[in-house]
Amino acid sequence: IDDFEYGQILGEGAFGQVRLCVHKATELQYAAKVLKKEKLIKAKQTKYVKSEKEILLEMDHPNISKLCYTFTDEKKLYFVLELISGGELFECIIKSNVANDNKELKKVAQFYMAQMLEALIYIHSLNICHRDLKPENLMLTGSGNLKLVDFGIAKKIDRPGPNTFCGTAEYLAPEVVSNNEYGIMVDWWSYGCIIYELFCGKSPFYSSSMAVTCQKIVDRDIYWPKTMPPDAKDLINGLLTTDPEKRIGGPELRKHPFFKGIDWKNL
Numbered sequence: 001i002d003d004f005e006y007g008q009i010l011g012e013g014a015f016g017q018v019r020l021c022v023h024k025a026t027e028l029q030y031a032a033k034v035l036k037k038e039k040l041i042k043a044k045q046t047k048y049v050k051s052e053k054e055i056l057l058e059m060d061h062p063n064i065s066k067l068c069y070t071f072t073d074e075k076k077l078y079f080v081l082e083l084i085s086g087g088e089l090f091e092c093i094i095k096s097n098v099a100n101d102n103k104e105l106k107k108v109a110q111f112y113m114a115q116m117l118e119a120l121i122y123i124h125s126l127n128i129c130h131r132d133l134k135p136e137n138l139m140l141t142g143s144g145n146l147k148l149v150d151f152g153i154a155k156k157i158d159r160p161g162p163n164t165f166c167g168t169a170e171y172l173a174p175e176v177v178s179n180n181e182y183g184i185m186v187d188w189w190s191y192g193c194i195i196y197e198l199f200c201g202k203s204p205f206y207s208s209s210m211a212v213t214c215q216k217i218v219d220r221d222i223y224w225p226k227t228m229p230p231d232a233k234d235l236i237n238g239l240l241t242t243d244p245e246k247r248i249g250g251p252e253l254r255k256h257p258f259f260k261g262i263d264w265k266n267l
Helices: 037-042 047-059 089-096 100-124 185-200 210-219 229-241 252-254
Strands: 003-012 016-023 029-036 067-072 074-080 138-140 145-147
Touching: 003 029, 029 037, 037 047, 037 074, 047 067, 047 074, 089 100, 089 138, 089 185, 100 145, 100 185, 100 252, 185 229
Parallel strands: none
Antiparallel strands: 003 016, 016 029, 029 074, 067 074, 138 145
């Protein structure tokens, strides 16, 4: 703990905060997630934190946030993660005005969704289901590459089975909303929602009422704007397939026409 100097708060959550920190010896900057043990125990969250730590330590991929150190003192747990300084992907797109140029937006969406695809293929190869894929969990590095973050409710799932209702309402797959057994295919549904949102500015099932959102998901009530590129629509349609056994996902998505021209080796 004393090897680091702690600076400004980068974010706050229910159980603690994320702070900028500097490793004194190397002067390298990191993001420290500092969690209060007492709050975690009260909310029965300790097993999730333990699971998050194990999952983060297992992963090593250029498009996934890296856990560099962990330590603990009497009152707090510390996760020292690489600092991802470019901000949220969607915020950067809005600031850059790319969204107003369909051709440019398609190029940007293609590139970042290809990087996200690589991250998902990788975590699923380790039987890790993220379970909370949403735009806020897609960050950019200083050099403009995508990083998937926040494995707080991620879980090892080797086959579909009874799992908890969790995640963010408008990105939930129908099998989660309906309290059915589910597996890693839930992540591909959320991925479809994110691609839709990149092109349309809002998620396909958004409503200010959670009940309405859930109903829209179950009914697969999707509005398709005319500006949506046909290959993007085809990809999203396949991802937003209600039956998880018929839903598309996995390495074969690299061959989808939407990703035509992507150099997978040099992403």
